[in-house]
Amino acid sequence: MATINFGGVLEDVVTREEFPMEKAREVLKDEVIAIIGYGVQGPGQALNLKDNGFNVIIGQRKDSKTWDKAVADGWVPGQTLFEIEEAAQKGTIIQFLLSDAGQIALWPTLKPHLTKGKALYFSHGFGITYKDQTNIIPPADVDVILVAPKGSGTSLRRLFLAGQGLNSSFAIYQDATGKARDRVIALGIGVGSGYLFETDFKKEVTSDLTGERGTLMGAIQGIFAAQYEVLRKNGHSPSEAFNETVEELTQSLMPLVAENGMDWMYANCSTTAQRGALDWWKKFKEASQPVFEELYASVAAGKEAARSIASNSTPDYRDKLNEELRELRESEMWQAGAAVRKLRPNN
């Protein structure tokens, strides 16, 4: 563990320097890692683990699109790609990477394969934390661990291929074998984490659900839509409104924030922009803080979990989600975005 000062608070993190890939391979050399589910995290984690030299198999429903995707990615039916139950039976570490609602449906099928000494691995604290709603209660003689990459499985794979890594949190819920800590850290390094910070299942799920509903996905779209609408109402063209709302942020300014922080991005803009941003950010904070309080309370009370389980458990949930995504894609703002993207010189 390396102790790092995060803005005045000391925290222990695990880096690749102190827990190198060779050590991870040594810890997991006798394990069969069965990845159950091949949606977004499944492919990212499975391919990174395989390329890092671990023994990985995939469990996926046959005659599904994702089975075909797994074959296209190089997994071989009967050798490294199996029906879910067969993979679960063969695996000593079972990475449960179905959708959170799918995990509830499959739990009764999976549970009998969690025999003594195996490890059950999640990438979210959802199933365990909301066990009153999910009924996911693992047997006492298996390790229950978590590595949650802080980003999309697509980014996890892309950053791995670029020689970089996405940060992940890790947690241990149950250490039945005495090996849970080594196992979880080795897996975290193996899936391609840049560094790992420790949490628990409950904190992981409450922060994650807040983040994705908040600044990472929900709030950002809300604030984009609000500004775009005001600009349009006041006679600005779609291209002007989109450029001043989204394109400049993603292409020019956020890369600067990522590189060196907000003050550095501000410092690279005009003094006029700096004055305005420094005056206005606090108003936006005050206006949005009550919404964030409401959001956190809803997550903490299990209401967001209930909503997600209910809406993702109906047979037509995929069609309904696709319909909502289509509405977003076909809104004027994101149609303007599609036109703007095409005009980027590299396109």
Ligand SMILES: NC(=O)c1ccc[n+]([C@@H]2O[C@H](COP(=O)([O-])OP(=O)(O)OC[C@H]3O[C@@H](n4cnc5c(N)ncnc54)[C@H](O)[C@@H]3O)[C@@H](O)[C@H]2O)c1
């Ligand atoms: N998507 C991400 O990038 C991301 C990031 C961090 C953590 N996570 C977590 O990782 C886990 C996996 O998420 P995901 O987004 O990759 O999942 P997903 O929604 O893409 O689904 C994964 C797979 O589950 C299958 N599935 C769904 N219901 C099923 C059922 N009843 N029986 C059999 N198969 C079923 C789907 O066909 C798909 O192949 C979740 O716990 C999620 O919260 C996801």
Ligand SMILES: CC(C)(O)[C@@H](O)C(=O)O
């Ligand atoms: C990629 C995210 C948003 O970080 C993840 O939490 C998810 O649920 O997909």
Ligand SMILES: [Mg+2]
């Ligand atoms: Mg999430």
Ligand SMILES: [Mg+2]
């Ligand atoms: Mg997340």
